[in-house]
Amino acid sequence: MPETDLRQGRNPLRRLWPVLKVVVAAGVPCILASGQTSLLASVAVPYTSRSDQKVQPESRLPANLNPPRVNQVFSDPDFGSRMVRVTDAGSAGQEPGKSWTTNSSAEQNEWSKADSSGSYKFYVISEGNVDVVRSFDPVTMKSTAVRGAEDGLREINGGGSWSFTDSDVLYGSEPRTFAFGKITFTRNKAKYSRIFDTSKCAGIGRLDGYTDDVSVSSDDRRLMMAENGIQDAWDRVVVYDQAEKACRFWNTSTGQVGGALGSRNDPTGTMTPSLPAFGIHNARMSRDGKWVRLTISGGAMAFWEVDTLNVVVCSGMGTGTGNKGCFGHQVMGYSHSVNNEANNDEMQTFYRKLSVPVLGDAMELIAPIPDRGAFGHDNHFTWNNVDPEDSAPVCDAQYSEGKGNSGAPHLPIRRPWDDEIVCIRTDGTPQVWRFAHHRSNATNGFHSIPIPQISQDGKFILFASDWENSLGTEKGNPFRYDVFVVELK
Secondary structure, eight states: OOOOOOOGGHHHHHHHHHHHHHHHHHHHOEEEEEEEOOGGGGGGHHHHSOOHHHHHOOOOOOOGGOOBBBTEEEEOTTTTOEEEEEEOOOOOSOOOTTOOOSOOOSSOOOOOOOOOTTTTEEEEOOSOOOOOEEEOOOOOOOEEEEETTTTOOOOSOOOEOOSOOOEEEEEEEESSSSSHHHHHHTTTTTEEEEEEEEEGSSSSSOOOOOOOOEEEETTOOOOEEESSSSTTBBBBEEEEETTTTTTEETTTTTTEEEEEEEOOOOOOEEBSSOOOOEEEEEEEOOOSSSSEEEEETTTTTEEEEEESSBEEEOOOOOSSSTTTOOOOOOEEEEEEEEEEEESTTTTOEEEESSOOOOOSOOOOOOOOOOTTOOOOOOEEEEEOOOTTTSOSSSEEEEOOOSOOOOOOOOOOSSSSSEEEEEEOOOOOSSOOEEEEEEOOOOOOOOGGGGOEEEESSEEEEEEOGGGGGTOOOOOTTOOOEEEEEEOOO
């Protein structure tokens, strides 16, 4: 993607589009700027949903959809996308009356790939942080609990990551240990097997606390997680190569890197450049398994090239409409990352290379932004549909923020995309597809936030919603929340 100034709608690609259309028609990859290649020709426009910029208030729902029943398929009244409710207060897997949610990170892979019959599996998460797996029929959009796992998976921590190669394998970390493991679903049984205990990674030191979610590379070869302590204080990130049966780690308290991924003879020693000790808020691995991104407590991001001692730091929040900082929520593809700047505007969305994630080297994906600078919503990006060229759309859900556990109504809709589930084009043409209102006030605790989880083929998004306080009440939150699915077309 081009290294260029897309601020205030000054997008040079618009002037180049007549030329690019000729290049695309010829099937030729196009070098846009700074040596960054966008394979526009190989990527068909995936969606036909609305992509206008008209403000769209929520239409009132009929009584039978306020709220809908589980497995009751309906169409969003404003955008036409098919939707369905997945859980309710009586869904098996936890005490009746409790809420259900999705993973707290939209980067986690919550959907299996489609199996030979075309069906999927996904999990929903109980209030006890237990994954409950359901099968999903893409034609009827109905889901049912997977036999043998109706009461939830206790062998791994909540928030597993599905395999990208096997529809029956879910990766995770063991509770109360520091081991990678996996659940394999066969013949109505869910069988657990340990993969590797990271405390045995030579030189990693004594471990305590608990682990972050597990990330998986596209070929399932590499697994990664942060550990040792609690969120914002984790100081180890470990990568395990299943083919080489070898591990590698970075200790962010000491700056030391140890281990080698098998025959690669990876260097060990002090990270370059040397960084002050820091705690890890979040850690994720790129789809090709070559990069690990650490979100540093306080907002900056550090990108570690795993087979080296190299780290690139992208600073956090800046000021002014031209800031291209690395603050806010982010997601990685194979060799690029996407983030919102989280200071000037939640839809100020940047696409940048992992190898040079500096402030100036980022393309703004949406330009111009209507009513720019009116920050009041937030979002989480999901990109598990990404292709090797990092040109698939990245998706998110806009929601009101800042009202915590109050049960208050969401902010008024004042511009396009507010309180909507959307996907953003990443191939050089500013376009935002609009699919549905998620109807979550997002004010019934953190997990009532509609954190989206896209399927690996980009056809569905799973999200949580309190359905504007219509799902009943529960102890600990003003109102319940449940999980829904929207179809992307």
